[in-house]
Amino acid sequence: xxxxxxxPPAAEPLTLAQVKAHLRLDGSTEDALLAGLIATARxxxxxxxxxxxxxxxxxxxxxxxxxxxxxxxxxAPLQTVESVTVxxxxxxxQAVSLAGHVLDAASTPARLFLATQPPTSRPLNxxxxxxxxxxxxxxxxxxxxLTRAMLMHVALMFELRGAVPAEMQPAAIPAGYDRxxxxxxxxxx
Numbered sequence: 462x463x464x465x466x467x468x469p470p471a472a473e474p475l476t477l478a479q480v481k482a483h484l485r486l487d488g489s490t491e492d493a494l495l496a497g498l499i500a501t502a503r504x505x506x507x508x509x510x511x512x513x514x515x516x517x518x519x520x521x522x523x524x525x526x527x528x529x530x531x532x533x534x535x536x537a538p539l540q541t542v543e544s545v546t547v548x549x550x551x552x553x554x555q556a557v558s559l560a561g562h563v564l565d566a567a568s569t570p571a572r573l574f575l576a577t578q579p580p581t582s583r584p585l586n587x588x589x590x591x592x593x594x595x596x597x598x599x600x601x602x603x604x605x606x607l608t609r610a611m612l613m614h615v616a617l618m619f620e621l622r623g624a625v626p627a628e629m630q631p632a633a634i635p636a637g638y639d640r641x642x643x644x645x646x647x648x649x650x
Contacts, residue, residue, distance in 0.1 A: 464521045468517055472598070474515050475499045480498075491619075494619070498615045499611075501618065501627075505631050506610065511536060512596075514607065519592055521589070522586040523587070530578065531573070531574055532573040537566075537569060539592055540595065542592050543593060544589075548581050548582060560577075613638055616635070617633055621633065
């Protein structure tokens with residue numbers, strides 16, 4: 462199952478003031494670079510953990526319903542299921558009722574059961590599931606260990622700014638980063 466972001470986060474989990482305080486920087490000459498590094502650190506952390514750090518809306522695509530009826534949604538923390546859509550033989554979208562649905566957002570990955578699972582006629586991506594995920598609307602709602610990991614990551618990327626262009630970051634991961642984020646990484650068997 463694949464997914465895409467349909468409503469990105471309204472803010473970054475770290476503020477410019479937090480990062481500048483961590484780096485002990487004054488002035489605004491590096492603000493644009495720092496803003497880019499903050500975004501890079503968020504993208505990297507989200508990609509390697511399957512987390513949504515700040516509230517955002519995502520769309521998951523499935524070709525068909527799972528045989529056991531349990532749909533796994535690989536994003537955490539999952540807040541709500543907004544809508545489910547299937548496509549009929551003419552390619553028209555049809556809303557699926559969420560009445561009686563059960564969402565287990567505490568599982569990793571989250572699991573969704575729908576009382577109604579109408580067939581789709583589209584062979585690829587015939588089912589769309591829109592969800593809202595994230596710790597909250599600001600970085601203050603994110604776990605402190607993730608904030609610390611991001612601050613360390615931004616600091617290292619800032620240190621490497623002369624050797625590695627911003628568009629090629631992250632060039633390295635700081636020591637201790639993996640220990641901070643490991644509780645949030647999915648365990649693969």
